[in-house]
Amino acid sequence: GSIDIKQILVDGKATGINQLEYIIEEVKNLGLAGDADIKVELLKRAKVLNYIPTKKEDAYAEGLLEAFKQG
Numbered sequence: 001g002s003i004d005i006k007q008i009l010v011d012g013k014a015t016g017i018n019q020l021e022y023i024i025e026e027v028k029n030l031g032l033a034g035d036a037d038i039k040v041e042l043l044k045r046a047k048v049l050n051y052i053p054t055k056k057e058d059a060y061a062e063g064l065l066e067a068f069k070q071g
Helices: 020-028 034-050 054-070
Strands: 005-010 013-018
Touching: 005 020, 005 054, 013 020, 013 034, 013 054, 020 034, 020 054, 034 054
Parallel strands: none
Antiparallel strands: 005 013
C-alpha cells in the first residue's frame, strides 16, 4: 500500500505513524466505548503497519488514543 504518515506524540516527541487515518477509521467502526479497549485495537493495527518497540507500546497507545479522540 501507499505510505501515508501522520504524526502522533510519543513521550512528548512527534512520531510518524503510517496509515494513521486508516487505523483510526477502522477502530471507530468497531464502536468501542472504553479507552483501554480502543488503545488495544489502535495498537494492534498500528503494529501491523509500523515498527513499535515493545517497551514503548504504552506511550504509543497513549499517542494513538489522543489522535483518535481528535480525529
